Amino acid sequence: MAVSTPPLAPKYRAASGMSEQLCPYRLVLEHVTSRWGVLVLIELMERPYRFGELRRAIGRVSEKMLIQTLQTLERDGLVHRDAKPVIPPRVDYSLTDLGREAAERVRDLAEWTHRRMEAVQEARDAYDQRPR
Amino acid sequence: MAVSTPPLAPKYRAASGMSEQLCPYRLVLEHVTSRWGVLVLIELMERPYRFGELRRAIGRVSEKMLIQTLQTLERDGLVHRDAKPVIPPRVDYSLTDLGREAAERVRDLAEWTHRRMEAVQEARDAYDQRPR
DNA sequence: CCAGTACCTTACTTCAAAGACAGTACTTTC
DNA sequence: GAAAGTACTGTCTTTGAAGTAAGGTACTGG
Numbered sequence: 001m002a003v004s005t006p007p008l009a010p011k012y013r014a015a016s017g018m019s020e021q022l023c024p025y026r027l028v029l030e031h032v033t034s035r036w037g038v039l040v041l042i043e044l045m046e047r048p049y050r051f052g053e054l055r056r057a058i059g060r061v062s063e064k065m066l067i068q069t070l071q072t073l074e075r076d077g078l079v080h081r082d083a084k085p086v087i088p089p090r091v092d093y094s095l096t097d098l099g100r101e102a103a104e105r106v107r108d109l110a111e112w113t114h115r116r117m118e119a120v121q122e123a124r125d126a127y128d129q130r131p132r
Numbered sequence: 133m134a135v136s137t138p139p140l141a142p143k144y145r146a147a148s149g150m151s152e153q154l155c156p157y158r159l160v161l162e163h164v165t166s167r168w169g170v171l172v173l174i175e176l177m178e179r180p181y182r183f184g185e186l187r188r189a190i191g192r193v194s195e196k197m198l199i200q201t202l203q204t205l206e207r208d209g210l211v212h213r214d215a216k217p218v219i220p221p222r223v224d225y226s227l228t229d230l231g232r233e234a235a236e237r238v239r240d241l242a243e244w245t246h247r248r249m250e251a252v253q254e255a256r257d258a259y260d261q262r263p264r
Numbered sequence: 265c266c267a268g269t270a271c272c273t274t275a276c277t278t279c280a281a282a283g284a285c286a287g288t289a290c291t292t293t294c
Numbered sequence: 295g296a297a298a299g300t301a302c303t304g305t306c307t308t309t310g311a312a313g314t315a316a317g318g319t320a321c322t323g324g
Contacts, residue, residue, distance in 0.1 A: 024249060024253070025242070025245045025246045025249050028245045028249065028252050029165075029170065029241065029242060029245045032241070032245070033161075033165035033241070035162075035281095035282090038161065050300090050301095051300075051301055051302080052299080052300065052301075062282075062283060062284080062285095063301080063302075063303095064282080064283080064284090064302095064303085064304090065281090065282065065283080067301085067302065067303085068281095068282095074259065075255065075256050075259040075260075076252050076255060076256065077251060077252055077254070077255020077256070077258075077259075078252075078255075083301090087289090087290055087291060087300090088289095088290070088291055088292085088299065088300045088301080089289095089290090089300055089301050089302080090300080090301090091300085091301065091302090098248060098251050098252070098255070101244065101248065102241075102244065102245075102248075105237070105240055105241045105244055106241065108237055108240070109161065109164070109165070109234075109237045109238065109241060110157070110161060112233060112234065112237055113157045113160045113161045113164070113234075114157045116230060116233065116234075117156060117157050117160065119209060119230055120160055120208050120209055120210075120230070121156070122209070123207065123208060123209020123210075123230070124207050124208065124209070126209075127206065127207040127209075128207075166311095167311090167312085182270085182271095183270075183271060183272085184269085184270060184271080194312080194313065194314075195271080195272070195273095196272090196273085196274090196312085196313080196314090197311090197312065197313080199271080199272065199273085200311095200312095215271090218321095219270095219319095219320055219321045219322090220269060220270050220271080220320070220321055220322075221269095221270055221271050221272085221319090221320080221321090222270080222271090223270085223271065223272090
């Protein structure tokens with residue numbers, strides 16, 4: 001049976017009529033900065049995870065979304081999938097070298113955001129208080 | 133008259149019933165890695181831009197989305213809006229110090245993605261060729 | 265006085281990402 | 295022999311982000 005590839009964030013198609021096709025690198029950027037992509041990459045920096053383990057570690061992620069995210073990252077060569085042919089199934093996910101490079105940068109950004117959250121919150125409060 | 137604040141990416145609300153409210157830092161991360169947020173931050177690293185100028189520099193962005201993005205980033209304290217009370221209106225947008233910190237990291241990530249695009253493409257080709 | 269520029273705001277619409285949930289196949293544990 | 299774990303796949307539905315389009319204001323140049 002044909003196993004269809006995941007949706008792969010068909011998010012930004014070329015606008016109809018417009019010749020402006022999104023440069024492919026934007027798509028990869030979308031993948032690594034996606035809602036669950038960020039969390040997966042950061043989590044996998046620590047060590048390889050099994051599917052269910054990763055799901056529990058991230059929490060509040062549906063199986064569907066986690067799989068979709070993992071498949072997208074696998075296709076992009078960022079995540080390695082190691083499926084052992086045993087029963088019950090055992091699948092280990094880990095970062096590739098490429099994935100680690102990406103994960104480091106994503107983590108930097110996430111860490112920065114976390115670190116500067118207070119400044120952001122102050123800016124927001126100031127913005128919201130300003131007469132508009 | 134009450135001017136409502138922009139949508140501000142109400143994307144990830146706390147799941148109803150779930151105590152798991154998305155940490156606020158995730159929202160900021162969403163803002164800076166958003167479709168137009170990335171482009172705005174990177175563009176503004178070069179120099180301040182006027183609204184129309186920025187729109188033309190980025191291209192293919194609707195006024196609505198550009199304003200929404202700028203307002204979100206302004207509220208987060210990443211972008212400074214300098215509206216001169218002249219006619220016709222002149223508004224200059226620039227990065228704050230906080231914004232520059234964010235922009236540098238975003239640009240790093242974007243540059244990495246661009247640089248490693250070839251490796252990603254190879255991985256994809258391999259993935260797509262693999263018997264599934 | 266009409267057209268154009270600059271900087272927005274608002275309303276309407278579309279469509280894909282995400283959630284919910286059921287199903288598969290096989291095994292171990294209660 | 296029923297339930298639960300494991301790693302998925304598939305479908306249906308919701309929703310909210312982004313696009314389109316139009317309006318508004320206060321001017322200036324022709």
